[in-house]
Amino acid sequence: MSDSQTDSNDVREIRINPIVPSESVLVATARGMRPKKAEELAPRDTRKHVETCPFCRGNEHKTPPVILSWPADGDWQIRMVENLYPVLGDDREQAGFNFGLQQTIDGYGRHEVIIDHHEHGIAVHEMAESHLAALFGVYQMRMRQLFESDERLKYVLVFKNFGPAAGASIPHTHSQVIAMPVVPENVDAEVKNSAAHYAKHHHCIFCALIDEALTFEATIYDRNSGAVRRKINVGQYVVERGEKFIAIKPFASRYEWEVHILPLAHQADFLDVRAEDLADLARVMKRTMARLDAVIGGAQYNFFLHSVPHDSQQQAHAPSYHWHLEICPRTSIPTGFELGSGLFVNTINPEQAAERLRAVEL
Numbered sequence: 001m002s003d004s005q006t007d008s009n010d011v012r013e014i015r016i017n018p019i020v021p022s023e024s025v026l027v028a029t030a031r032g033m034r035p036k037k038a039e040e041l042a043p044r045d046t047r048k049h050v051e052t053c054p055f056c057r058g059n060e061h062k063t064p065p066v067i068l069s070w071p072a073d074g075d076w077q078i079r080m081v082e083n084l085y086p087v088l089g090d091d092r093e094q095a096g097f098n099f100g101l102q103q104t105i106d107g108y109g110r111h112e113v114i115i116d117h118h119e120h121g122i123a124v125h126e127m128a129e130s131h132l133a134a135l136f137g138v139y140q141m142r143m144r145q146l147f148e149s150d151e152r153l154k155y156v157l158v159f160k161n162f163g164p165a166a167g168a169s170i171p172h173t174h175s176q177v178i179a180m181p182v183v184p185e186n187v188d189a190e191v192k193n194s195a196a197h198y199a200k201h202h203h204c205i206f207c208a209l210i211d212e213a214l215t216f217e218a219t220i221y222d223r224n225s226g227a228v229r230r231k232i233n234v235g236q237y238v239v240e241r242g243e244k245f246i247a248i249k250p251f252a253s254r255y256e257w258e259v260h261i262l263p264l265a266h267q268a269d270f271l272d273v274r275a276e277d278l279a280d281l282a283r284v285m286k287r288t289m290a291r292l293d294a295v296i297g298g299a300q301y302n303f304f305l306h307s308v309p310h311d312s313q314q315q316a317h318a319p320s321y322h323w324h325l326e327i328c329p330r331t332s333i334p335t336g337f338e339l340g341s342g343l344f345v346n347t348i349n350p351e352q353a354a355e356r357l358r359a360v361e362l
Ligand SMILES: [Zn+2]
Pocket: 049, 050, 053, 054, 055, 056, 119, 120, 121, 172
């Protein structure tokens, strides 16, 4: 990370996540304030084909049973299999056993793996746009099938760990799908807080944030001296813009290079993205990942798809929740301070991070 920023740009403030106010971030950019160590990134595997890899073509017999493969005929491009080591059991008929304060819910669910591409070490920004659009289509198809297969499933989490720094245990590029009978806590907090915002202000808070990212302009003065503390410029949080989707740098980013992708028009459920719009989503994704890769120098990251839960409140939350993809590149090791306080520390001013991502020539 560059130390070239001048002292006048140094920021030290706690920023409250507008959607989940209980989650806050200490943005501390002054050199002396940096408590973090840059993560020693183990290099990721960039080979195209690995003879011994169970996810490479030719080794199909080494994977658990296949769920779907695309295209249906000829050499597969995307392949979905069951997880060898599922975190949630398949059809465990076991009643939740509750005793006093010890509440449990049956660990019923599904855990599956999507082999994103036949090329072993390919990064998302190296995939063709048409391939990425097909991959998003596979996410949708499987989410829909899982929700339809069992009404106990309330949430289907699609996520990707890319690179050893992001916890990917198998180097072949892949995503994971976990279907569960409960709503993950962080999604639940977003859903409840955005519903409360809607009840009070009658608009979606995510839509408001997109509007602010696109048009907000302000000068903030120091109350005592009258000096200009900060100027906020038009579009300073925008990283990439498509026709239907936008990539923005959250004002209270937990991770230095965190970027979120959202549909520009209000939409609660990822399953409602029309097939013809997946190409624009793929384009925004590819360009965003290329920017991150260029700035970080080989991005290793997690991404998570957050969409409205399919629970009894799904219809009620449709106007207030807005689906999005959270991309969280891993560049530093969490400190004891972060783990102990629950306060994330971000050592790069999000406005400057967005500027550097935008400046990448693609
Ligand atoms: Zn492989």
